[in-house]
Amino acid sequence: MSQISTEKTGLGKLEERLQEDLSRLELPAKPWVRERTVNGVKLLDVAIIGGGMAGLTVATALKHLGISSQVFDRSPAGFEGPWATTARMETLRSPKQLTGPALGLPCLTFRAWFEAQFGANAWEELDKIPRLQWMDYLRWYRQVMDINVLNEHAITRVELNPDNYLELTIENSEGQQRVLARRLILATGRDGLGGPSVPDFAQAIPRHLWAHSADEFDYGTLTGKRVGLIGAGASAMDSAATALENGAASVDLLIRRPDIPRVNKGKGSGNPGITHGFARLPDEWKWRIRHYINVQQVPPPRGSTLRVSRHENARFNVGCPIEKVEVRDEQLFVHTPKGIFNLDFLIFATGFKIDWHLRPEYASFASYVRTWRGRYAAPLGQEDAELTACPDLGPYFEFQPKNGTPLSGIENIHCFSYPAVASHGTVSGDIPAISEGAQVLAKGIAGSLYNEDVAYYYEQLEAYEEPELEGDEWEPAPAPSKPMGAE
Known part of the structure; x- marks a missing residue:
C-alpha cells in the first residue's frame, strides 16, 4: 500500500527551505541598534520611502544586519x-535568470x-518574465521576508532636526501624523527626485488632449481616436501597443532620430567589475560611461516593437x-519636417527628469x-543635463551638503533611486544589481549607526560579563622549589 505523503509542496516547501537557509546563515542578525527617543x-x-523592488530589497538587507526599518508607500x-499600474509592457526586458533582489x-x-x-x-x-507575474513575485517576497510596509501613507514633508534626526510628515486615511527617524532612504524609483519630462510646447496643449506614458491613464478612452506618440523607447512601444489594443483608429510614432537605436549599450557594459567598481572610478570615467550610454540611448525591446x-x-x-503643435476644435495639428499630423490625442513617451520642484516634500x-x-565640469561636447542634475552622493548613497550649507544631517538621507546613477551606476533601481546596491547601503547605515553611538557600545563592552570559563577548568601550577634548570 502506498503511503500518502503529508510533505508540503510548491511554495510551502520552498518557504521552508528558505527559512532553513536563513537559519544556517544566522539571518537575520539579532537587533543591536541603540533605541533613541525624543520627548518620549x-x-x-x-524610514524608507517606497515599497517597490528597491525598498523591499534594502529593507531586507537592513533586517539581515539586525536593523529595523519602516517602509512607507502611497499605493495600496x-x-x-x-508593475501593476503604469507599466504597460507584456514582459520584463531583463533576462529571466537574473537573481535581482x-x-x-x-x-x-x-x-x-516560479519553479515551485x-x-x-x-x-x-x-522566455521573458511576464510583467504581472513579476509583481506577484514581489508580493510574495514582501510576505516571506516579513517586511513592514505601511501602504497608502504619503510623505508630504521631510525636515532635518538639528539634534540629528529627521521629522517626516505623513498623510493617510486617518489624517496627518509625524514620524521621527534616524536615517531615511528614498527608494522612489525612476522619477525619484522629479517626475515625467515633457517638452515645453506641451504646456500650451489642453491637458485632456495629452498624457505622459507614466500617467495612470485609461487607454480605453482612445478607442476610435487618432493617436500620436512622441518617442521611440520601451515606454513608447508599450504605450503605442496598448493604445492599438484598445481600439485606437491609428497610432503615429513621431521619432526625432533618423533611425531607432538598435544596440543596448548598457547591457554590453554589465559585469561584476562595473557593479562593484563604478563608485570608485575617477569622475571623468563615470561621466564618460554614463554620458555615452545616454547619447546612444536604449533601444526598445524587440518583442515590444513587434507588438506595435x-x-x-x-x-x-x-x-x-516636432516643430509646433496647433489646437483647433479639439484636434491637434502637429507640424513636423515630414508634414502635418492631424491627431485627436498625444502621448509623450519622453522619459523623466530630475527636478526638485516636482518634489515639494523635500x-x-x-x-x-x-x-x-x-562637482564636475563636462568636457566640451559631453554636456549632459541629466548627469548634471544628479546628486553627488557619498559612498553609501548619502546626500552631501554644498559648501557652506547651514543644515546638518543631510548625510542621514540616502538616495537609493535612479538619480544615484552618476555616482554609483545602475545598482539602485534596475534588476541586475539591485542586491549589490542594497547591501552596500545597508552596511553603510550599520556602520554609521554604530559610529554615532560608539560610546554607548563601549559601555556595553565594559559591562559585558558573560564568562567563557567558570574557574574550575584548571589549577595553577605550584611554584617550583628551586629555579628551573638549577643543579
Whole structure:
C-alpha cells in the first residue's frame, strides 16, 4: 500500500527551505541598534520611502544586519511600483535568470518561486518574465521576508532636526501624523527626485488632449481616436501597443532620430567589475560611461516593437521632430519636417527628469544638496543635463551638503533611486544589481549607526560579563622549589 505523503509542496516547501537557509546563515542578525527617543517618542532606526523592488530589497538587507526599518508607500498594498499600474509592457526586458533582489539566497529568486509553482520544464520554456507575474513575485517576497510596509501613507514633508534626526510628515486615511527617524532612504524609483519630462510646447496643449506614458491613464478612452506618440523607447512601444489594443483608429510614432537605436549599450557594459567598481572610478570615467550610454540611448525591446508593428494602423515616422503643435476644435495639428499630423490625442513617451520642484516634500533641504553640477565640469561636447542634475552622493548613497550649507544631517538621507546613477551606476533601481546596491547601503547605515553611538557600545563592552570559563577548568601550577634548570 502506498503511503500518502503529508510533505508540503510548491511554495510551502520552498518557504521552508528558505527559512532553513536563513537559519544556517544566522539571518537575520539579532537587533543591536541603540533605541533613541525624543520627548518620549521612539525614533525609527530607518524610514524608507517606497515599497517597490528597491525598498523591499534594502529593507531586507537592513533586517539581515539586525536593523529595523519602516517602509512607507502611497499605493495600496500589492500595487507598489509601476508593475501593476503604469507599466504597460507584456514582459520584463531583463533576462529571466537574473537573481535581482534575492540578496544571494537561491530560494528567494524569481526562478525558485516560479519553479515551485510551475516546475522546471515550465522554467526552461519561459522566455521573458511576464510583467504581472513579476509583481506577484514581489508580493510574495514582501510576505516571506516579513517586511513592514505601511501602504497608502504619503510623505508630504521631510525636515532635518538639528539634534540629528529627521521629522517626516505623513498623510493617510486617518489624517496627518509625524514620524521621527534616524536615517531615511528614498527608494522612489525612476522619477525619484522629479517626475515625467515633457517638452515645453506641451504646456500650451489642453491637458485632456495629452498624457505622459507614466500617467495612470485609461487607454480605453482612445478607442476610435487618432493617436500620436512622441518617442521611440520601451515606454513608447508599450504605450503605442496598448493604445492599438484598445481600439485606437491609428497610432503615429513621431521619432526625432533618423533611425531607432538598435544596440543596448548598457547591457554590453554589465559585469561584476562595473557593479562593484563604478563608485570608485575617477569622475571623468563615470561621466564618460554614463554620458555615452545616454547619447546612444536604449533601444526598445524587440518583442515590444513587434507588438506595435503587427498592427496595420501603426506608423513609424522617423526623422520627425516636432516643430509646433496647433489646437483647433479639439484636434491637434502637429507640424513636423515630414508634414502635418492631424491627431485627436498625444502621448509623450519622453522619459523623466530630475527636478526638485516636482518634489515639494523635500523643499526644506533640496537647495542644500550638492549635485554633479558643482562637482564636475563636462568636457566640451559631453554636456549632459541629466548627469548634471544628479546628486553627488557619498559612498553609501548619502546626500552631501554644498559648501557652506547651514543644515546638518543631510548625510542621514540616502538616495537609493535612479538619480544615484552618476555616482554609483545602475545598482539602485534596475534588476541586475539591485542586491549589490542594497547591501552596500545597508552596511553603510550599520556602520554609521554604530559610529554615532560608539560610546554607548563601549559601555556595553565594559559591562559585558558573560564568562567563557567558570574557574574550575584548571589549577595553577605550584611554584617550583628551586629555579628551573638549577643543579
